[in-house]
Amino acid sequence: MRSDTPLKAIACFDAVMQTGSAALAAQQLFVTPGAVSQQIRKLEDWLGVPLFARIVRKLQPTEYATLYWEQIKPALQQIDQANATLQRRVESQVRLSMPPAFANTWFARRMPLLMGRYPGLSLHLSASADNVDFSSHTYDLAVRYFDGQDSNLNVLLLLPDEVSVYCSPAYRDWLQAVNVEDMTRATLLITTSHANWSRWLAQVGLSFDGMTSHLRFDQSETAIDAARRSQGLVLTSPWLVEEDLNKNNLVQLFPHKLRTGKGYYLVTSKDRPLTAAARQFRDWLTAAAHCSGDEG
Structure with a gap:
């Protein structure tokens, strides 16, 4: 399509052809009748042919208008269909x-x-x-x-969020933790963005300094995966390990929970x-x- 194609004028022309008058076309397009008439004259100048005969209070389509409208109607209908399709996609x-x-x-x-x-x-x-x-x-x-x-x-x-300690069944069996004090020989899997181990340990009367070893991860998913692979204990939200608990990939080691705020x-x-x-x-x-x- 040429860059100078007067699309607004073509829309006004189509509205006039549909309604039969500039006044009704103006109502359909939410503009004034004068604005419609101005756009029609612009399209006529661009095409170089008269599209309407000006009769008192009426625009009578010329032969050129009828021929032009029949040729452009399929394209205008395609545009309407494309608009409707895209709007439905956006709405959903x-x-x-x-x-x-x-x-x-x-x-x-x-x-x-x-x-x-x-x-x-x-x-x-x-x-x-x-x-x-x-x-x-x-x-x-x-x-x-x-x-x-x-x-x-x-x-x-x-x-x-309320975090608890989880590990794989194999790691639980290896650790044989009867109480929380037995955690001191475990490896803690720490997520840097959810650093709650110190608070959880303090809540059960332990200190982070008393732990044997730890591994740090940037993402919760990585720390949880390490726990699945029996690499240590992960402190995380139950919402992130629902499926692992259902499939027995992970178990909750102790009943103690920490509200993170x-x-x-x-x-x-x-x-x-x-x-x-x-x-x-x-x-x-x-x-x-x-x-x-x-x-x-």
């Missing part, structure tokens, strides 16, 4: 960000239920621990692991309303989290 699209460990465990287990409930949903999931900038309009919602304090966002608690929160922008699809997803996610909390 939900753009979501959440921490990788949460996305790959708790959320991944429930995704089949989500898609079974809403088969037309188009979900774009980014697994990232970075805070979301909603002003960029990149995301509709995000799950964040934090204390829930952010006055710039709408914040809704999904799952409170943080949790998994759903956050949204205060300045931008959610689409219908995003609201639908929000309601499903909060209901799924509520069910998990009841089970826990």
Whole structure:
């Protein structure tokens, strides 16, 4: 298509041909009749032919107008169809960000239920621990692991965090820990972004300095995987090891739990309303989290 094609004028011409008058076309396009007439003259000048005969209070299409309209109508209909298709896709699209460990465990287990409930949903999931900038309009919602304090966002608690000690059955059998004091010969698997070992140990009357060895990891998933492979004890949230516990890949070593003061929160922008699809997803996610909390 030529760069100087007057698309606005063509839209006005199409509206006049459909309605039979500039006044009705103006109502359809939410402009003034004068603006429609101006666009028609612009299109006539661009084409170099008269499209309408000006009769009192009426525009009578010329032979050129009838021929031109028949030729461009299929293209205009294709544009309408393309617009409608894209709008339907956008209306069903939900753009979501959440921490990788949460996305790959708790959320991944429930995704089949989500898609079974809403088969037309188009979900774009980014697994990232970075805070979301909603002003960029990149995301509709995000799950964040934090204390829930952010006055710039709408914040809704999904799952409170309460960490426990887990290990593989083989590591439990090797360690033969009868009580927490027996942990001193174990290897602690530490996640730097969720450093709760010192607080948990203090809660049970132990000190981090009294531990024999430890390994540090940047990501929770890596530390949990190391625990599966019998490399030590991991202190983590039950929400991240649900499937491992069900499959007996991991076991809870002691009943002691530590409330971290943080949790998994759903956050949204205060300045931008959610689409219908995003609201639908929000309601499903909060209901799924509520069910998990009841089970826990």
